[in-house]
Amino acid sequence: MSLYLAAFGFGLVSTSVLAIAAVGFTMQFGISNMINLAYGEVMIAAAYASYGLNNAGINIWVSLLGGAVFGSVSSYLINRVLYAPFQKKGTALIGMVIISLAASLMIANVLLPIVGYYSVSYRQNVGPTFHAGSIALTGVQLAIMGLAIVLMLVIHSLLKLTRLGKAMRATSANPTLARNCGIPTRRVIDTAWLITGALCGVAGTVAGMNSDTFAVASGAGFLISIIAAAVLGGAGNPYGAMIGALLIGEVTEISAAAFSPEYKEVAAFAILVLVMVLRPQGLLAKRGTLAAAG
Amino acid sequence: MSPSALEPTAGSAPATGTGLGVAPQPMMTVRNVERHFEGMRAVDGVSIDILPGRITGLIGPNGAGKSTLLAVLAGTLPASGGTVTFDGTDITEWPAWRRARHGMIRTFQLPSEFAELTVLENLLVAAPNHRGESLRGALLGRRYWIADERREVARARELLARFSLSAKESEYAGSLSGGQKRLIEIMRALMLQPRLLLLDEPMSGVHPSIIGEIARYLEGLRDGGLTILIVEHELHMIERLCNPVIVMAQGKVIGQGSMIELRRQREIVDAYLVG
Amino acid sequence: MTYYLTTLGVYAGVDIIACLALNLQFGVSGIVNFSFIVFQAAGAYTAAVLALPPDSQNGGFQHYVFGAQLPFPIPWIAAAVVGGVLSVPVGLVVLRHLRVDYQAIAMLVLSVIANLVITNARPFLNGAAGLSLVPQPLSDRFNAYSPTYLWAYVAVTFVCCALVFFVSQRIVKSPYGRTLRAMREHELAVTALGKNPVVLKMTIFVVGGVIAGLSGAILVGFITIWAPSTWLYPETLILFAAVIVGGRGNNWGALFGAALVPVGFEEATRYLPQFGPPGLVPALQWVAIGLLIIGFLWFRPKGVLPEKPGRFAAATPVVGARLTKEPGVS
Ligand SMILES: Nc1ncnc2c1ncn2[C@@H]1O[C@H](COP(=O)(O)OP(=O)(O)OP(=O)(O)O)[C@@H](O)[C@H]1O
Ligand SMILES: [Mg+2]
Numbered sequence: 001m002s003l004y005l006a007a008f009g010f011g012l013v014s015t016s017v018l019a020i021a022a023v024g025f026t027m028q029f030g031i032s033n034m035i036n037l038a039y040g041e042v043m044i045a046a047a048y049a050s051y052g053l054n055n056a057g058i059n060i061w062v063s064l065l066g067g068a069v070f071g072s073v074s075s076y077l078i079n080r081v082l083y084a085p086f087q088k089k090g091t092a093l094i095g096m097v098i099i100s101l102a103a104s105l106m107i108a109n110v111l112l113p114i115v116g117y118y119s120v121s122y123r124q125n126v127g128p129t130f131h132a133g134s135i136a137l138t139g140v141q142l143a144i145m146g147l148a149i150v151l152m153l154v155i156h157s158l159l160k161l162t163r164l165g166k167a168m169r170a171t172s173a174n175p176t177l178a179r180n181c182g183i184p185t186r187r188v189i190d191t192a193w194l195i196t197g198a199l200c201g202v203a204g205t206v207a208g209m210n211s212d213t214f215a216v217a218s219g220a221g222f223l224i225s226i227i228a229a230a231v232l233g234g235a236g237n238p239y240g241a242m243i244g245a246l247l248i249g250e251v252t253e254i255s256a257a258a259f260s261p262e263y264k265e266v267a268a269f270a271i272l273v274l275v276m277v278l279r280p281q282g283l284l285a286k287r288g289t290l291a292a293a294g
Numbered sequence: 295m296s297p298s299a300l301e302p303t304a305g306s307a308p309a310t311g312t313g314l315g316v317a318p319q320p321m322m323t324v325r326n327v328e329r330h331f332e333g334m335r336a337v338d339g340v341s342i343d344i345l346p347g348r349i350t351g352l353i354g355p356n357g358a359g360k361s362t363l364l365a366v367l368a369g370t371l372p373a374s375g376g377t378v379t380f381d382g383t384d385i386t387e388w389p390a391w392r393r394a395r396h397g398m399i400r401t402f403q404l405p406s407e408f409a410e411l412t413v414l415e416n417l418l419v420a421a422p423n424h425r426g427e428s429l430r431g432a433l434l435g436r437r438y439w440i441a442d443e444r445r446e447v448a449r450a451r452e453l454l455a456r457f458s459l460s461a462k463e464s465e466y467a468g469s470l471s472g473g474q475k476r477l478i479e480i481m482r483a484l485m486l487q488p489r490l491l492l493l494d495e496p497m498s499g500v501h502p503s504i505i506g507e508i509a510r511y512l513e514g515l516r517d518g519g520l521t522i523l524i525v526e527h528e529l530h531m532i533e534r535l536c537n538p539v540i541v542m543a544q545g546k547v548i549g550q551g552s553m554i555e556l557r558r559q560r561e562i563v564d565a566y567l568v569g
Numbered sequence: 570m571t572y573y574l575t576t577l578g579v580y581a582g583v584d585i586i587a588c589l590a591l592n593l594q595f596g597v598s599g600i601v602n603f604s605f606i607v608f609q610a611a612g613a614y615t616a617a618v619l620a621l622p623p624d625s626q627n628g629g630f631q632h633y634v635f636g637a638q639l640p641f642p643i644p645w646i647a648a649a650v651v652g653g654v655l656s657v658p659v660g661l662v663v664l665r666h667l668r669v670d671y672q673a674i675a676m677l678v679l680s681v682i683a684n685l686v687i688t689n690a691r692p693f694l695n696g697a698a699g700l701s702l703v704p705q706p707l708s709d710r711f712n713a714y715s716p717t718y719l720w721a722y723v724a725v726t727f728v729c730c731a732l733v734f735f736v737s738q739r740i741v742k743s744p745y746g747r748t749l750r751a752m753r754e755h756e757l758a759v760t761a762l763g764k765n766p767v768v769l770k771m772t773i774f775v776v777g778g779v780i781a782g783l784s785g786a787i788l789v790g791f792i793t794i795w796a797p798s799t800w801l802y803p804e805t806l807i808l809f810a811a812v813i814v815g816g817r818g819n820n821w822g823a824l825f826g827a828a829l830v831p832v833g834f835e836e837a838t839r840y841l842p843q844f845g846p847p848g849l850v851p852a853l854q855w856v857a858i859g860l861l862i863i864g865f866l867w868f869r870p871k872g873v874l875p876e877k878p879g880r881f882a883a884a885t886p887v888v889g890a891r892l893t894k895e896p897g898v899s
Contacts, residue, residue, distance in 0.1 A: 034670070035670050035671075035673075035674055037674070037677070082863070085867075086866070086867070089867075091866065091870075092669075093668070093669050093670040094599060094601050094669050094670070094673070095866055095870070096670065097601060097669075097670040097673040097674070098601065098673075098809060098813075098862060098866070099862070099863055099866060101603070101673075101677065101806060102806065102810075102858070102859040102862040102863055103859065103863075105803050105806060105855050105856075105858070105859050106855070106856050106859035106860070108855075109851075109852040109853070109855035109856050109859075110852070110856060112848060112852045113846065113848060113849045113852050113853075117848065220681050220802070221681075224678050224681055224682070227674055227678060228678075231671075235671075260689075262685070262689040263685075263686070263689065265681075265682060265685060266682055266685065266686060269678055269679075269682040272675070272678060273662060273675075276662060276663070276666075276667060276671075276675060277662055368761060370757055370760065370761055389760075389765075390757075390760045390761055391760050391761075391762075391763050391764055391765045391766070392763075392765075394760075394761055394762055394763030395763040399761065399762070399763075400761050401761075402757075402758065402761075406755050406757070406758040407754075407755070407758075408750070408751040408754040408755055408758070409754050409755075410750065410754055410818075410876065410878075411747070411750060411751055411754065411878060412878045412879065414879075414881055415747055415751075415878060415879050416751075418744065418747060418879075419747055419748055419751040419759065419762065420762045421744070422763060424744050426743045426744035426745060427743075427744045427745050427748055427764075428745060428772075429740070429745055429772040429773075429776065431743065431744070431745060432739055432740045432743035432744070432745035432746060433736065433739055433740070435739060436742075436743075439743065439744060442744075443744065447881055463881075464878070464880075464881075466878070479758075482762065483762075486762065486763065
């Protein structure tokens with residue numbers, strides 16, 4: 001039992017990392033109506049950007065900011081230079097998903113010769129370990145959880161309280177209508193990519209902080225958990241992604257404790273399949289974006 | 295066709311007749327049909343009868359739920375509630391393709407041509423019961439299905455000639471004008487020799503001279519016994535072709551009858567029939 | 570030299586077969602099968618374990634199931650069958666209700682997970698190390714290392730290519746293929762014309778799976794090894810690049826694309842001198858594949874050899890003209 005309790009504790013940390021990542025991912029889907037398969041690779045690239053700073057002797061939390069900026073700018077550029085022009089050209093969904101997978105591979109393989117194949121780890125002081133029953137978490141892990149909560153609240157206020165948030169929701173629901181109502185959709189979309197890119201960068205770095213090591217090859221694994229969380233919560237829905245992250249984060253850690261850590265992502269996959277069979281529109285789906293029209 | 299008396303309102307007394315004194319069985323009966331989008335009731339408890347051998351008009355302001363209702367009748371959107379019967383059979387749960395095989399064919403409000411197929415191929419796709427259309431037929435080779443192909447090519451060319459599109463048969467459908475795409479869709483539907491034709495704004499974007507052509511053709515089909523439901527904003531076409539006409543607003547049926555009768559009803563005029 | 574050329578020949582043949590299958594699924598029917606390589610792998614593993622002796626017999630250095638030691642061509646046939654059978658549950662889960670880009674990510678996730686599971690489940694198919702010493706077909710009767718055998722293997726591979734090409738052409742040029750193309754263009758409209766899209770997608774998905782399984786069997790019979798590292802999900806993207814470059818929907822395009830992209834890029838450069846730090850050349854190859862896909866989708870989305878529409882003979886003889894052919898597809 002204590003084993004599972006400990007796993008539950010780790011699950012909360014995984015949830016925090018995953019929530020930051022999945023909210024960014026799902027918001028990109030919502031605003032641009034496309035699945036950005038390069039998301040996992042941008043996360044890794046940002047984690048390495050933070051690593052570069054950290055390795056140069058800068059404190060990890062400051063480096064984290066650098067990672068956020070890196071993720072933000074590179075996501076913005078990917079959308080502006082690659083995705084948006086193709087969408088403007090009228091490229092169908094089927095083409096967009098291939099383009100984003102191609103982009104993902106290109107990022108990974110530009111990154112590889114630069115950073116190498118080997119795993120790296122941050123220089124960080126993980127702080128004292130806190131115990132609550134059989135749950136044992138380090139200071140860094142608690143800090144990651146705190147950061148995730150803060151970021152979720154920020155996103156919530158952004159969406160619900162600011163004009164930008166309203167414009168983003170309107171653009172997400174119906175871009176043509178939003179444009180006709182005088183919303184500068186292009187600027188809104190650009191801003192959304194900057195914000196979600198920052199989330200992506202933060203997520204990459206905290207993922208690296210939470211695990212002992214990371215490498216370029218970790219990107220695909222990240223992506224699977226993110227997709228599972230986002231789909232579970234109904235793609236395009238940030239609140240759904242948060243709940244999805246909680247479920248996926250806990251299930252992967254607890255199944256890792258129950259079976260074997262190698263199969264962590266298999267649990268995420270099993271949930272994904274179940275959702276696709278039983279409730280293709282997701283748990284909290286509002287827009288029915290997942291199901292084919294008609 | 296004799297001008298019709300007032301049609302019964304939904305779900306009330308049986309049809310009072312067509313002028314010949316015979317009460318026709320409705321071809322399609324729609325009862326309390328609903329369709330929700332995220333709690334928004336696009337179609338909100340619609341009950342109508344579609345009588346055989348008639349062209350029924352469906353009009354209403356933008357967003358009234360006309361297209362949604364048509365999609366629910368054709369099965370391309372599942373209903374959130376209510377029942378649809380066709381020829382006495384409850385088809386509410388039937389998928390769209392099954393309804394189509396039973397003769398209910400719809401067209402779409404937005405162009406839905408197969409862009410990278412030629413015009414002739416667009417029509418041929420619609421051909422029913424083609425031996426070459428299964429994997430097995432394809433593997434058995436050309437000789438197995440060529441007779442069917444010839445038959446269907448001939449039928450498709452007849453239709454193309456009737457709509458003066460013969461010259462375009464080898465062009466990509468995606469390269470046609472909006473009006474020509476509309477025609478393709480109508481011809482595609484006709485390739486299937488439907489029993490109930492559900493048309494969603496078949497005349498929008500079509501050149502005025504061709505609108506007359508379509509109207510004449512639809513009248514011919516009706517006189518040949520085909521039942522048609524048509525959603526249209528072109529009111530004079532509705533007036534010419536349709537009896538009865540059903541008016542929808544905000545997901546509900548707010549009136550039905552001949553166009554002349556509808557014009558007499560204040561609230562309907564206010565809601566939609568401007569002027 | 571013989572070994573180099575014959576290896577290249579077999580790889581080329583296998584890539585052509587794979588591209589033809591992917592063309593049927595993706596190019597003709599619009600199914601974004603990002604897990605294509607899994608079906609090839611399933612075929613390869615099937616053929617391998619059916620040809621291998623029981624795993625206790627070779628010193629126990631590798632572990633796997635079955636080990637049936639069946640004679641050629643049973644492993645190949647079984648590989649094709651397994652590729653097709655595996656397509657059924659995958660297709661039923663993925664292809665029925667989901668929007669097309671969700672289909673794609675579902676397949677992508679499947680590809681990653683399948684590899685992960687096989688890598689970690691060692692007793693099943695020998696895990697990350699993979700299977701080796703897979704007996705070549707008929708190696709009990711011929712010397713599998715003689716040039717004659719190697720060239721004969723290439724010849725058999727190309728006979729399979731021709732067979733698959735023949736089948737693909739029959740499908741593409743048939744009314745069935747026409748309906749598949751229409752479904753790619755507008756699925757809902759095809760449904761509204763009385764075609765069951767699930768049947769259309771499932772049949773072509775299974776056909777593609779059968780061919781993919783066969784391609785895996787041919788490959789493993791020649792290279793005699795098969796490991797998870799040979800079927801990572803990016804491999805599928807190379808095949809996509811080939812179909813896109815060649816011309817989606819056109820079998821000749823798939824042929825051309827296969828000869829150009831996977832063969833040209835991957836197999837030929839495998840023997841080129843490496844420069845820079847280790848890993849640089851392969852990394853650049855992947856970048857090039859990505860650029861190729863993006864460049865073609867931008868500048869020439871229909872590929873080098875665009876899909877050809879059906880041609881039909883003229884309906885009526887032109888006045889005073891020569892004999893016209895009867896109407897029909899040509
Ligand atoms: N797929 C959908 N998701 C969400 N809302 C929808 C969807 N389809 C239609 N609606 C909404 O349902 C309502 C009815 O739409 P519908 O297209 O049926 O109207 P209509 O009467 O055909 O209008 P028009 O004359 O403009 O074609 C509208 O408010 C529309 O926004
Ligand atoms: Mg409409």
